Amino acid sequence: MKLTEILSPERVVSGAAVTSKKKALEELSNLLATGAANLGNGEVFNSLTGREKLGSTGLGHGVAIPHGRVAGVDRSVGAFMRVKHPVDYDSHDGNPVDLIFGLLVPQTATEAHLKHLAAVAEMFSDDAFCSKLRAAQDSASLYALLSGYTPSR
């Protein structure tokens, strides 16, 4: 999978200032909604928080991948934000989260959904890559890093 298929430069944001997990998800929902014409940010937010009820989507070491299935998009939509101050995300390792990748997939495409999700999780499990994301200057260089990612193995 190429990340550019689901991500666009305007949905990659550096330095969003949020104070809680809920605020972070709201902010992320707004971003995701810009990529889905038929969807309001409220629906996106409900889908993401619905998934969080099943267990935190925190991956550990400061990364979270909130995701959800919604009617009203016909392809996967991704968004990424790096928040200014890490927020408590209820992750299994207890670390607060500063790198958040959101993923929305169409109601119908369950298998593609999982493939995308697995690819994103794989990418963010790479510690060296996460360090680069944390060191990046601005939104543009974040997008360059994300779209240019090639697995190290």
Place this chain on the structure above:
Amino acid sequence: MDFTHQIIFLAGVLFMTSILATVITPRLGVPLLLVFLVVGMLAGEDGPGHVEFHDFGLANLAATAALSVVLFDGGLRTKLAMFRVGLWPAISLSTVGVLVTAGITGWVASWLLDLSLAEGLLIGAIVGSTDAAAVFSLLHTSAVRLNERVTSILEIESGVNDPMAVFLTLAVMQYLLAPADYSALDSLLLFVRQMGLGALIGIGGGRALVWALNRLDLSESLYPLLAFFGGLLIFGITGILHGSGFLAAYLAGLVVGNQRTRAFAGILRFHDGVAWMAQIGMFVGLGLLVTPTALVPIMGQGLLVAAALILVARPAAVVLSLLPFRLPLREQAFMSWVGLRGSVPIVLATFPWLAGMENAAVYFNIAFFIVLVSLVVQGWTLAPAARILRLQLPSQGALVNRLDFDLPGTRGYEIVSYRIGESSSLIGLKSRQLPLDDISRIVCLARRGKIISYREWGTLRAGDYISLLASQDELPKLDEMFQSTVAPKIAAAEQRFYGEFRIDPNAEVQLLVDCYGVNLPETALEKSVGAFFSSVVPRPVVGDRLRLGEMELVIKRMDAQRIAEIWLRLPH
């Protein structure tokens, strides 16, 4: 005088060689017991040692005593909690399984060796049980971490099936010695007597032993000896009354090991040493006893009987006796492969010799050869087999370095010391940030070889030794805490195995369906994820997985009977 010196010298040389061998062999992956056996064979008449040893009576006495010690020690170390998943499958394997193994192997042996069916069955019975010493030591010393179900079934089986093999051997021997007036009723009576007395005296004797340990005021060093000779006494009484001493010794160990007992840490440490000595002595002795050149003529037949045992009899026994438990196929395949034979068959093979039976030499040599093959082939390939069958759990990384001290005047409390590993997640924490319960407290902290005053503790560092006063019930929790690591390599391996996202076991299954669109029956939707898992996989253990379309739910942690952590593994 000279003879005495020579014997003591010989014992010293043999034990020293065996002990030194334990340093080298784990790196080669050779089963240690095989090494001990080979040390004995090398010292024997055909090896460079040239020691002539043919005293079957003495060998039988020594090996039987050693076995009872190993079984008592095995019982001491078996936690009753293991019985939750392993007990019934293990009992089925130890009874039905041994019967099937002995039957098939016996039939093949009678045919290949041109013996009567009963004589063949005697060979089958002799090699019918898996070896406690071999299985315990391989499961604990090899670098393989298997799931709790496999470990507990194999361990309990190896502890409980020896009595069955002994019973079968005795029954077939009684028949062979007096075929005319032997009936099925006799063997039934023998069975009831062996197992009944074994269980009764084992459990009763174990209780009495616990009582004695806790009531008697002895010098500290005598408690381990009290337990040790208590175990031997229980074995002896049961044997004299024609019960199964092996069963009694194992059960007595089990009772003592699962009660709060004074000086328990000392008892365990003492028995660890004695069990090692018993194993070395037993295998070296049996290696001495055999005449290796006598094995050469029977090699061809021996290999075929061993092949029948390993490739046909054991798998058939496993599949048949585990039929009611519906275990995963991969686990059954592994258990079929790990039917390790050890000292028991060799000891049992001395029985016909002592009874002066006709083909005693054949039984002994064939049994010895089968054990050799089993140790070489199965012992050596245990770790690869677990890997190929994908039964290995990710290792927990830094081994806990735990030292126990008894606390005089109390029961159930110990002082334990842990070393803070290089990648411990506790580094940087202050001592009061450690999640300890009311009773547990830090006794002292040693850094760079010195005990540090309380005011200078500061935060924990790698290489610190921390000693705590703790109740025995707390120990598993403490173990877990002190082995928690943040090493990235381990985290990556765990993620590959358990999955990416932690799922709340109490969340509703409906949520899973909403979020991932998996197809599940209507009746499952209202359940919690944990309850749903248990309904599909009864008595789950860590590492159990449940397929949901392309994804898997994987159990990462159990809290006694309750599922504590479930993870979601995405397709890769």
